[in-house]
Amino acid sequence: MFIVGLGTAAPPQRYAQRQCWDVVQPTRHFQELTPRSRAILKKILTGENGISTRYLALQSLDEVFVIDPDVLHQRFLAAAPQLAAQAAQRALNQAGLKPTQMDALLISTCTGYLCPGLTSYVAERLELRPDILALDLVGQGCGAAVPNLRAAQALLASGKSSRVLSICVEVCSAAFYLDDDPGVLISACLFGDGAGAAVLANEPSSHRRVEWKTSGSLLNPKDRDLLRFEHKNGMLRNVLAPQVPQMAANCVEAVLNQVLSRAGVDRQEITGWVLHPGGRDVLNAVRARLGLSDKDVHLSAAILSEYGNLSSPSVYFVLQAALAESAPGGLWWLSSFGAGFSAHGALLQVE
Numbered sequence: 001m002f003i004v005g006l007g008t009a010a011p012p013q014r015y016a017q018r019q020c021w022d023v024v025q026p027t028r029h030f031q032e033l034t035p036r037s038r039a040i041l042k043k044i045l046t047g048e049n050g051i052s053t054r055y056l057a058l059q060s061l062d063e064v065f066v067i068d069p070d071v072l073h074q075r076f077l078a079a080a081p082q083l084a085a086q087a088a089q090r091a092l093n094q095a096g097l098k099p100t101q102m103d104a105l106l107i108s109t110c111t112g113y114l115c116p117g118l119t120s121y122v123a124e125r126l127e128l129r130p131d132i133l134a135l136d137l138v139g140q141g142c143g144a145a146v147p148n149l150r151a152a153q154a155l156l157a158s159g160k161s162s163r164v165l166s167i168c169v170e171v172c173s174a175a176f177y178l179d180d181d182p183g184v185l186i187s188a189c190l191f192g193d194g195a196g197a198a199v200l201a202n203e204p205s206s207h208r209r210v211e212w213k214t215s216g217s218l219l220n221p222k223d224r225d226l227l228r229f230e231h232k233n234g235m236l237r238n239v240l241a242p243q244v245p246q247m248a249a250n251c252v253e254a255v256l257n258q259v260l261s262r263a264g265v266d267r268q269e270i271t272g273w274v275l276h277p278g279g280r281d282v283l284n285a286v287r288a289r290l291g292l293s294d295k296d297v298h299l300s301a302a303i304l305s306e307y308g309n310l311s312s313p314s315v316y317f318v319l320q321a322a323l324a325e326s327a328p329g330g331l332w333w334l335s336s337f338g339a340g341f342s343a344h345g346a347l348l349q350v351e
Helices: 017-024 035-046 061-065 069-095 118-126 145-158 182-190 221-226 244-263 280-290 298-307 314-324
Strands: 002-009 014-016 053-055 104-109 133-138 163-171 193-201 210-219 227-232 235-240 270-275 330-338 342-350
Touching: 002 069, 002 314, 014 017, 017 035, 017 061, 035 182, 053 193, 053 298, 069 118, 069 163, 069 193, 069 235, 104 118, 104 145, 118 133, 118 163, 133 145, 145 163, 145 193, 145 210, 145 314, 145 330, 145 342, 182 235, 193 314, 210 244, 221 227, 221 244, 244 280, 244 330, 244 342, 270 280, 270 298, 270 314, 270 342, 280 298, 298 314, 314 330
Parallel strands: 104 133, 104 163, 270 330
Antiparallel strands: 002 193, 002 210, 014 053, 163 193, 210 342, 227 235, 330 342
């Protein structure tokens, strides 16, 4: 399988972390929080936490203080199809392909629920063929990108599809609000909105060749309650346990070792690292566990700084940045991880 086109999209509204802090302080919602909760907000929004700005599907930050399940759902309904279609069109443009040339459409998300799913809305916007195979993949959290791409690989290998459009889209602001739950507060300070898309085919494109060589996954259901969404009062609530950074690092290394061993590749042969930047502490833990340098993870850190944690689309942004930077070719490691607890990785050959 080859990645022949990549595209990303984010809302036009960009907010600085300090701007978020200035807006939240005078509000009634902030004053009703406990002193501990107010301290958490101040620490994250004004401290050095690896995030400078975020793109959010909000016309104004004041919209965060309208805490209503219907409002949050409408935010997802309005933004998710638009972002997904924008990223997909950019990937198609790079690939030099028309929407009607796609045989399958795979869309992953965890920040909203639609029935029919997002594939219905995106297929309509892009004017895809009515006979396209459309699959909505939900509930995999930040780690969804690699499983999505693995499913695309299976479709291509089966011979039933020649070209697949893979999309991850998250409207994390559709789960933003304030209360005294640390997971809810931290999520409102770390996550951003965006979409990533890839066009996949069995033949390479005329531009830089990116081949998917092999991949692997690790699923630990026993750790499910440490990182997950739960429903309460009709709204999604993010559960973030303190153990997540170290758990992510351990699982990322386990998948890396599994795949490299199977492929007969030494870790020293990896020339590029495309890592999901789940947050400053998560990225630092993964970097330390894998023995990487700041240079190895600088693109993940740069995406985190500008966009925040985009959840599942993050690795599309990092991969796009690496290719745009003309990073040295060779074997690249692409890694995503998240709810479950799950971790996934793929070995890419980049020329």
